Amino acid sequence: MSHTIDSLPETKTDETPMNETPMHETHSSAAETRRDFTTQLLAGLLGALVMFIPLVTGILFLLDPLTRKRKGATDDGFLKVTTLDALPADGTPVRMQVIKDLTDAWNFFPRQPVGGVYLRKIGDQVLAFNQTCPHLGCAIDYHQAMQAFYCPCHASKFSLDGEKQNVVPPRDLDSLVAEVRNENEVWIRFQNFRGGCPEKVVL
């Protein structure tokens, strides 16, 4: 269809006349304009309504994750991760998997690895850090030559006590509460934290 378009809503001419209808002249009177405006308003409102209702329902559906408290990898329970004997006496960090029951949407997975922690034995105490970098969520590495925790993604660097050592990370490494129970068992309270912000916010 090739029409010369102008911006006036006038009757267009069709190159194939579809029937022999006489063109009705449009009488413009105040009443007709009013009626026309009411029709336009109603048509616009109803048209918007039929689209709006399902769209809003769908968006509410989409917002579902905001309404549920995640009960997956992190909660307040302490988990046994290893024994004191398994940690080197000189305080060298050791990476350990955290194993626990995992609930993911409709599924329940018993005893799954849900994350990792670095453990250091200092005397009869244990220091525990979440292995997730507080910068943007890569896993940090224990760098032996630097004697530091180092993130290979964006070069975050932390001392072995977890203090940040350059400007990349927004905060220190996320330390976790660790307890020694029954003289030898190492229990930690495993939690994940929001990345990229100076505050330590539990997820």
Added chain:
Amino acid sequence: MKRLIDWADHRTGFRGIMHEALFERIPGGARWRYVWGSTLVFTFVLQMMTGVFLWMAYSPSTRTAWESVYYIQNEMQYGNVVRGIHHYAAQAMIVLMAFHLMQVVIDGAYKAPREINFWIGLILMQIILGLSLTGYLLPWDQKGYYATQVATKIVGVFPLIGPQLQTLIQGGTEYGHHTLTRFFAMHAGVLPGTLILFLVLHIAAFRKHGITTPDPNRGPESKFWPDQILKDAVVCLAVLAVVMTLAIWVGAELNAPADPAEPFFSARPEWYFLFLFRFLKFHAVEQFGLAFGAIYVPGILMLILFLMPLIARIKGGHFFNLGFLSVVMAGAGALTVIAMVEDKNDPDFTHHLVMAERDAHRVQVLASGPTKIPIEGAVSLLRNDPLTQGPRTFSKACASCHRYNEHNGLGFPVMDFQDEKLFPAVETAADLGTFGSREWMIAVLTDYQNHFAPLKNLKNENGEPVGERFLNGDMASFSSDNREALLAPENKGSLAALVEFVVAQSGREFTPPIDADLVKAGRAIFETGTLKEGVIADCKSCHSLHARGEETALSEDGYGPNLTGYASAEWLKSFISNPGAEEHYGDNNLMPAYAEKLTEKELDLLVRWMVGDYYRSEEAHAAEAVKE
């Protein structure tokens, strides 16, 4: 503002497009009969919207499809509404499509110069039917699974390339992960994409020739905007209202998860394919083979539909077309009604429907329980559920002699087939509906002969009755001799105590719970037979028993059945495996041994069902407590 719009128009020409889209002329004025095309566009947009939202939560694989749909339906906020809209709008689309087609044919809008547009419309119809068919499988429930099997089998009888085509569509010779990934890609990608393409062509071709007006002089000419749009919007709102009402108040169905090993006898296609389903069942159709009824006949009807614009050129052709469409519509309608009425009056179908609904409900109770859904998928919930499998095994293995509350375990009567007729089967062993309960124990103690009366019907190979050995046995004598004493009002407490002691041996959970003091009192009666008023024969002389929780056996060397752990899951397992064992009925036994007839798992689920060891939701627990 105006300058901004002018600038944008100069760069894009959007005013022209808007003008083109909105100010289509409608000779004779806007009319209600022109709304059908617009309602179809609207429902399609509705499907695109809800479809994309559902897409964000759906997971196509045989172990996650049902599960994710369950999660959408029951756990996610407004999930049931979004899925409900998608489910019912799909059906609304079929109805609206029929209206649109009829209006086009009645008004002669398919004739020259609009033939090509009519053909494009018919292609759109095929795409929509394809969307319905692919979407039906995606929840991976029993209904969709078995109904879609029929469709893919029909593809398999296609001439020449049938088997290859079927394998390609299914992603393998059998249904599996790739059936779902392929169906999903078709449903959410290929088909909607093609539909949009043809819809654009359809609307463009429609605008080229304008609307077909049966009566152009009916009134003053109006425009698409706002006159026709207002009417369209009103009808769209009505469609939306119907769809939302159904979505919220009826809800989209979700059957039990697909299980190739579990038949689904109530499988039916969606209602708009019922006519074809019923058509294929006619003997006259069947005898020509599946390809005839499922491919050639529908193919020929579709071909005539395609030829309509050409037929209309012949004199009287338009009336032939009208007649043809009316006959097809009426025929399809009649077949649909016939199929529905037949199903409604078919007791077998009704039974299967009840079973299907029971499984569907049960699996959702299990999935919402604290253990959620295991990685093996929801189908394993039902396979490992005593409440689901126990009654099935009972109906298969036990119900030929026993009953369960007068039925076969599944809630249906047991029938025999003789002389070409079905009639209620004769029971030849006790009704086990109350087995191991207090009620059961009272009946055994005080009403043995009645309680085991069905044994009268049991005959050996020579046709001689053999139940007498129980009905005139020692326990029967005990029951008739001591019935009066046990049922005397002053001995009410004594009877309750004895019953409590015996049922406590099972270690089952009871409502109300076991009363430890009563158990203690009952133990004494078991040992001595001393009731509150009078003395009866004691139990320990005949029955060996090592009472639950005690260090040493209460009695040994009894010649009757050993009551240690009586009616517990372990006892039942041992009894069913070999009822003729020394510690059970010994030489008196009349029941077959099932050790070799049932698998360990079947037996385990059967007895756990019989002793009530299965998951109940908290509400079900509460409801049971109230009932007791």
